[in-house]
Amino acid sequence: MPLIFQKISGFFIYSTDNIWYSVNRISTIIMNISQLSKFLVRAKINTYASSGEGGENLLPDGNKEFRFKEKEFRYRDRYFGFNPFVGQEVVFQNGKIVWGINYYGRAISKSIPPKQIYQFLQEALKKIPKDEPFRGPRRFKKNNFQYLNKIKGTVEKFEGEEKISYKGKLVSVLVYRGGIILEK
Numbered sequence: 001m002p003l004i005f006q007k008i009s010g011f012f013i014y015s016t017d018n019i020w021y022s023v024n025r026i027s028t029i030i031m032n033i034s035q036l037s038k039f040l041v042r043a044k045i046n047t048y049a050s051s052g053e054g055g056e057n058l059l060p061d062g063n064k065e066f067r068f069k070e071k072e073f074r075y076r077d078r079y080f081g082f083n084p085f086v087g088q089e090v091v092f093q094n095g096k097i098v099w100g101i102n103y104y105g106r107a108i109s110k111s112i113p114p115k116q117i118y119q120f121l122q123e124a125l126k127k128i129p130k131d132e133p134f135r136g137p138r139r140f141k142k143n144n145f146q147y148l149n150k151i152k153g154t155v156e157k158f159e160g161e162e163k164i165s166y167k168g169k170l171v172s173v174l175v176y177r178g179g180i181i182l183e184k
Contacts, residue, residue, distance in 0.1 A: 033155050036073075036091065036099060040133035040155075043068040043075035043091070049125035083107050083114040090181075097181050099155070101134060105174030109166065117164055117172045120145040124164075135162055135176060156180045 047066035048055070056064040059078075066077040072094045079087025084106035091099040107114035124136035124147035132138075132151050140147040144167045151160040157179035164172035 036093075037130060037133045037155055039070060039073045039075070040091065040099075041128050041130055042070065043073075044077075044089075044128050044133065045126055047075070047077055049122050049128070079103075089178075096183060099179070100181050101176055101178030103135075103174055103176035105162075105172065107172045109169070109171035112166050112171050114172075117145075117166075121147070121164060121172070124149075132158075134158055134160055134178070135174070153179070 046068050051066075056066050059065055063078050063080055066075075068075040074092040075089065076092075077087060077089040079085050084104065086102075086104045088100060088102045090097055107117045109117065120142065121136075123142060124140040127137045127140050128135070129137050133155065134149075134151060136147055136149050138149050138151065146165045146168075147162065148165070149160060149162045151158060153159060159177035160175070162172075162174045162176075163170055
């Protein structure tokens, strides 16, 4: 297998067979990307995609939060607002943060209520691809709604933009970025 070296935020990381190793003077983090990706799919399907608005915990500062835990992994999705909204998802493995994504989105339609758009979004997010577990699939269509997700990168480092259209007219946009997180 090829050995890949990359310098991210002052740390050297290397990969063999999709297992990433972070080497620094304090700690070594070992994570299987395939295992993380499978966990992300289950976590996302079992949180916002399944319960949507109203299924989250409301925190004292107005933040809304979804949580999911399985074996050594713990997922947390926190966001503020309704339209527009901003949020962050993070994954911990054995108590250490290993992955994250941040996002900002809004419904821009004056004729389609945000709640209706977000209900369609939930359906799209349930179709999360196993090889790109960031948001929804690259394309999803149902009735008059269409979801498009433009993705660049891999689980290790990515960014993207999702757009929802209704009868061909843009009604919602969201941008996101994230990747592996290395602690000092």
